[in-house]
Amino acid sequence: MADRAKYWQCPHPFLPVTAFMRWIALSVVVIVACVGALLLSQQKVLWHVTEPGMTLPEVRAVLPEAAPPAQPKSLDNGLSLGLVAPKVSNLDRAFDAELYFDDRGLQQVLLLPTRLLAAPAAMMEFDELRQAASRRYGRELPATGTPSANVPAEARWMAGPVMITLRVEQRATQAAVVMSYAAAQGRF
Numbered sequence: 001m002a003d004r005a006k007y008w009q010c011p012h013p014f015l016p017v018t019a020f021m022r023w024i025a026l027s028v029v030v031i032v033a034c035v036g037a038l039l040l041s042q043q044k045v046l047w048h049v050t051e052p053g054m055t056l057p058e059v060r061a062v063l064p065e066a067a068p069p070a071q072p073k074s075l076d077n078g079l080s081l082g083l084v085a086p087k088v089s090n091l092d093r094a095f096d097a098e099l100y101f102d103d104r105g106l107q108q109v110l111l112l113p114t115r116l117l118a119a120p121a122a123m124m125e126f127d128e129l130r131q132a133a134s135r136r137y138g139r140e141l142p143a144t145g146t147p148s149a150n151v152p153a154e155a156r157w158m159a160g161p162v163m164i165t166l167r168v169e170q171r172a173t174q175a176a177v178v179m180s181y182a183a184a185q186g187r188f
Contacts, residue, residue, distance in 0.1 A: 046109060046162055047097075048088070052183035053105035056082050066099065075100055079107055087114060090179060091132040093125075111179040119168075122175035123153060126168045129177060130155050137164055158184070 046052045049062040059082075060066055066083040073081040079100035088097045088111070095111035117125060134140055137157035147153060152175075154167040165180040 045160070046106060046183060047111075047181035048090070048109075050099070050106055050109065052107060052161065055105050056101065059083055059099060059106055063099075066097070069098070073098075075108070077108075078102065082106075091129055091136065093129065095179065106183075108180065108182040111181075113176045113178065116171060116174035116176055118173075119152075119170070119175045122168050122177055125177045126153050126155075126166065129166055129179070133157060133164065133166055 046054075050059055054062075063083070063085055065088075066085040069081045069084045079102050081098055082101040083099040085097040085099070087094050089095075090111055094114045096114055098110040098112065099106060100108040100110070116122075130140070133155070134157070137159045139157075141156040141158060143154070144156075150170050151167050152170065154165065156166075157164045161184045163180075163182045163184050165182070167178055167180075169176045169178055
């Protein structure tokens with residue numbers, strides 16, 4: 001019995017306590033970092049620095065380059081164009097942004113290309129943006145339909161409460177690569 005008691009005695013009694021305290025401190029730091037990252041990932045960002053439901057003045061405060069549109073415009077889903085921002089950057093590309101509102105505030109952002117491309121070049125641009133969007137937003141959602149003559153390619157992602165859509169739209173002899181960021185409230 002005496003041999004057993006000697007076996008469990010630690011030659012350096014404070015070493016195990018110090019190591020245990022370091023382990024607890026490290027665990028607390030890791031848990032706090034994980035909780036912080038989770039909270040940040042749940043932020044309601046619609047696009048860039050905008051959030052769903054922002055008012056026109058709130059959007060202008062965070063996007064000072066945004067201005068009222070020259071012509072009124074509405075989407076098929078009833079949203080009205082409230083602001084435009086020229087030459088904004090998204091996924092390392094330049095777009096012209098159109099910000100759409102309803103009575104609940106900002107609901108959708110359309111990013112239109114600053115130039116039209118020939119169809120093969122538009123498909124290459126689509127593929128590059130699709131890869132960049134997948135790196136940023138994760139796994140692409142399954143396709144919901146078959147390509148059409150007017151929309152030969154489309155990809156979608158869900159990022160928190162936002163549906164991101166990337167598509168190629170045929171425009172006469174050329175094509176446009178368009179991105180849409182819509183608040184997930186049944187308005188896609």
